[in-house]
Amino acid sequence: MSRPSAKTASPAKAAATKKTMRAGLSQAGPEMTKVDLDFLPSTIGYFLRRLQQAYKEHFLASTPGLDMAPKDVSALFVVARNAGISPSQFGSALGIDGAMASLQLAALERRGLLKREKSVIDGRSRIITLTQQGATMITKLRRTVASVDAQFTDGLDEKERAVLLGLLARLLAAHAGDLVMKGSARR
Amino acid sequence: MSRPSAKTASPAKAAATKKTMRAGLSQAGPEMTKVDLDFLPSTIGYFLRRLQQAYKEHFLASTPGLDMAPKDVSALFVVARNAGISPSQFGSALGIDGAMASLQLAALERRGLLKREKSVIDGRSRIITLTQQGATMITKLRRTVASVDAQFTDGLDEKERAVLLGLLARLLAAHAGDLVMKGSARR
DNA sequence: TATTGTTATACTCTATAACTATA
DNA sequence: TATAGTTATAGAGTATAACAATA
Numbered sequence A, B: 001m002s003r004p005s006a007k008t009a010s011p012a013k014a015a016a017t018k019k020t021m022r023a024g025l026s027q028a029g030p031e032m033t034k035v036d037l038d039f040l041p042s043t044i045g046y047f048l049r050r051l052q053q054a055y056k057e058h059f060l061a062s063t064p065g066l067d068m069a070p071k072d073v074s075a076l077f078v079v080a081r082n083a084g085i086s087p088s089q090f091g092s093a094l095g096i097d098g099a100m101a102s103l104q105l106a107a108l109e110r111r112g113l114l115k116r117e118k119s120v121i122d123g124r125s126r127i128i129t130l131t132q133q134g135a136t137m138i139t140k141l142r143r144t145v146a147s148v149d150a151q152f153t154d155g156l157d158e159k160e161r162a163v164l165l166g167l168l169a170r171l172l173a174a175h176a177g178d179l180v181m182k183g184s185a186r187r
Numbered sequence C: 001t002a003t004t005g006t007t008a009t010a011c012t013c014t015a016t017a018a019c020t021a022t023a
Numbered sequence D: 001t002a003t004a005g006t007t008a009t010a011g012a013g014t015a016t017a018a019c020a021a022t023a
Helices: A044-062 A070-081 A087-094 A100-108 A132-152 A157-183 B044-064 B070-081 B085-095 B096-112 B132-152 B158-184
Strands: A114-120 A125-130 B114-120 B126-130
Touching: A044 A132, A044 B044, A070 A087, A070 A100, A070 A125, A070 A132, A070 B044, A070 B132, A087 A100, A087 A125, A100 A114, A100 B070, A100 B085, A114 B132, A125 A132, A125 B096, A132 B044, A157 B044, A157 B158, B044 B070, B044 B132, B070 B085, B070 B096, B070 B126, B070 B132, B085 B096, B085 B114, B096 B114
Parallel strands: none
Antiparallel strands: A114 A125, B114 B126
């Protein structure tokens, strides 16, 4: 699968979803013997890993030519709704550290979707805002993402989807601090 | 966070969980203004990404010295329960293609946890089995993983956990084929 | 010629540390 | 001296293609 490359900023190689019809596997036919997954199917970790992998595939396949990973989309949404946010706040909200935040913001800035300007109040800080192009992009993305995400849960009815979101949200709330904590402890 | 490196096979650098007390972020204090995540919290994709990230952290932090990612553990379980499985079947069961399967199996073989032998029935195929060391490892892992995974869902009661697993399983079943499909189409 | 598996290459992603500039 | 942010480096992860062996 061709992956999005926000960093190398290739705004044109878009619809080149190259398909290689061979990758080393060939079975998975209807006659294949069932593989025993042991107690993996009773663990949350197994499903989280497989499903995130599947989600990324689904998202990219559903947005040909967009050349953005779910992560980049999240970033844009956050900036869109929090104009003037700082890289620190941005990273903290998404559970990534300062260096990663810088890299991701730099990539989106290179694509012309947002800009970073020095704060006049505190010269160390930065003010992040969407560019006009970024704002346009967000408008499109809002519909697209909602649709693509809903499609991923096609097999669930409204209530089930709500229950799932609720449980996932509680899990994240219980663990969200862990990641940023790494870099936020004082010496 | 120091990450597991099954490939470079470092069976000894185990308990070196280096902690850098600074990574570029410092807020997240109680007085920080709340960041608006827009409609991200209503999407499955957002939670899958964040939670998988958190899970990996949780797993690694909970198994100091093990130097294995959840992915490697899954691989061992599959081989343990399916002695003599081929790389194809292995990869198909876990949603990865042949090349990736080879790499992962090679890494675990380098660590002495499993072995690959040429099949006498079909010389192209391989027979994967656990080594004695791998079998010992699995015994330990079975308890550890169950505990670590359960701990991750600490905030949920038994019923809620079961509901969550059920919904995740249905989602995966609906998307599991997508990944392997990439390499299984004939020309 | 097709299939199984491995290896090679290149590129992306991420962690860490070093660095700049402001305070 | 401490903080906000960036950049540099290295390592791990992954996609793809090329390859070797066997059927």
